[in-house]
Amino acid sequence: xQAAAFTAGAAVAPAALSQSASPAPISRDERMxxxxxxxxxxxxxxxSGLLVEPGSTMVYFCGVDWWLSERPTVLxxxxxxxxxxxxxxxxxxxxxxxxxxxxxVRTWEEHENxxxxxxxxTRELGMTKRSIGADVAVRFLISEPLARAGVHLTAGSxxxxxCRMIKxxxxxxxxxxxxxxxxxxxxxxxxxIAAGMAPADITALMTTAxxxxxxxxxxxxxxxxxxxxxxHGGAPEPVRTGSVIxxxxxxxxxxxxxxxxxxxxxxxxxxxxxxxxNHVREGQMVAFEAARIGAPAGSVDxxxxxxxxxLGYTDGLAAPGLTHRTGHGIGLDVHEPINLVRGEATRxxxxxxxxxEPGLYxxxxxxMRIEDCMYLTEGGPRFFSTPPRSIDAPFF
Numbered sequence: 001x002q003a004a005a006f007t008a009g010a011a012v013a014p015a016a017l018s019q020s021a022s023p024a025p026i027s028r029d030e031r032m033x034x035x036x037x038x039x040x041x042x043x044x045x046x047x048s049g050l051l052v053e054p055g056s057t058m059v060y061f062c063g064v065d066w067w068l069s070e071r072p073t074v075l076x077x078x079x080x081x082x083x084x085x086x087x088x089x090x091x092x093x094x095x096x097x098x099x100x101x102x103x104x105v106r107t108w109e110e111h112e113n114x115x116x117x118x119x120x121x122t123r124e125l126g127m128t129k130r131s132i133g134a135d136v137a138v139r140f141l142i143s144e145p146l147a148r149a150g151v152h153l154t155a156g157s158x159x160x161x162x163c164r165m166i167k168x169x170x171x172x173x174x175x176x177x178x179x180x181x182x183x184x185x186x187x188x189x190x191x192x193i194a195a196g197m198a199p200a201d202i203t204a205l206m207t208t209a210x211x212x213x214x215x216x217x218x219x220x221x222x223x224x225x226x227x228x229x230x231x232h233g234g235a236p237e238p239v240r241t242g243s244v245i246x247x248x249x250x251x252x253x254x255x256x257x258x259x260x261x262x263x264x265x266x267x268x269x270x271x272x273x274x275x276x277x278n279h280v281r282e283g284q285m286v287a288f289e290a291a292r293i294g295a296p297a298g299s300v301d302x303x304x305x306x307x308x309x310x311l312g313y314t315d316g317l318a319a320p321g322l323t324h325r326t327g328h329g330i331g332l333d334v335h336e337p338i339n340l341v342r343g344e345a346t347r348x349x350x351x352x353x354x355x356x357e358p359g360l361y362x363x364x365x366x367x368m369r370i371e372d373c374m375y376l377t378e379g380g381p382r383f384f385s386t387p388p389r390s391i392d393a394p395f396f
Contacts, residue, residue, distance in 0.1 A: 063100030119149035178258035220249030261371030
């Protein structure tokens with residue numbers, strides 16, 4: 001088995017990392033402040049409330065990690081007053097146990113029509129005087145019977161995004177920890193990659209290392225050879241001398257995501273592979289320097305494409321070049337608003353968190369992507385994970 005040409009250095013064991021101090025979980029006071037902010041935004045927008053189904057927004061406001069079902073469990077957040085949770089009667093005790101904020105819990109029995117009761121309760125809570133904002137994840141299963149009952153729903157994205165886009169110090173600390181776990185896993189697994197391995201073998205090693213490091217959920221994939229020329233992969237092939245290996249992995253801690261990509265060459269990189277890797281690494285720094293408070297988010301993407309165009313790549317979304325956005329928001333979802341993409345006019349603000357991943361792809365040949373997430377401060381952007389120094393040390 002041939003070892004990779006880069007110097008691996010001392011591997012950091014995720015299991016050892018997991019024994020260090022963990023960041024504090026999101027407090028009840030912080031969740032209450034989130035609700036207060038959402039209610040203020042609702043009143044300013046002329047909305048009477050917000051309707052939320054299970055998912056990351058429900059976790060964000062009340063700490064309840066539930067599941068989607070034909071039996072609806074929903075959060076009703078009025079523009080004024082206490083939150084209300086609605087759930088099947090047999091789930092009420094469990095829901096009360098999970099709730100991390102004060103809320104009244106209303107129930108329905110199996111023989112009752114939950115949608116009629118939900119519509120009646122919105123009226124009782126005074127939420128039908130004006131439109132109710134609906135989280136983007138609310139299903140037609142919920143919205144359609146409410147509309148038939150005369151409840152007017154409208155998009156609630158401005159309310160949800162207005163809260164979730166700006167991360168608190170507590171959120172950033174959790175995301176930092178998730179990034180540390182992911183970096184440690186890369187360092188452990190990078191030293192074990194060998195000729196003949198299938199992409200699935202490398203993915204399995206990363207999954208194990210991330211879980212041993214304390215990750216709660218693991219996601220990601222490994223692309224080898226020509227498959228790396230497509231951002232989300234192609235036909236699998238084994239590791240050979242000269243193979244480009246693109247690894248894109250992340251994990252969650254307390255629901256918050258890390259998302260990190262690394263690209264290496266098994267064996268000695270060719271001059272072209274080295275050049276493209278260096279271009280991507282510099283593209284990352286162009287994006288980092290462009291991510292300044294008050295700048296339109298799209299200007300970060302513009303800056304990277306100008307740099308790449310000067311090197312001879314296309315300045316659009318075609319190959320050879322950067323075929324996707326420079327970055328995406330990240331937090332309780334791995335992809336959140338807003339994006340670092342051409343035309344995005346939202347102004348960058350302290351507390352926003354983004355991936356920084358301006359990959360370059362030569363279709364049918366290979367692709368290179370280095371991805372590190374960053375958060376914005378008054379003094380400028382900061383990385384959660386330190387980008388690698390060179391193609392010869394891709395995990396350090």
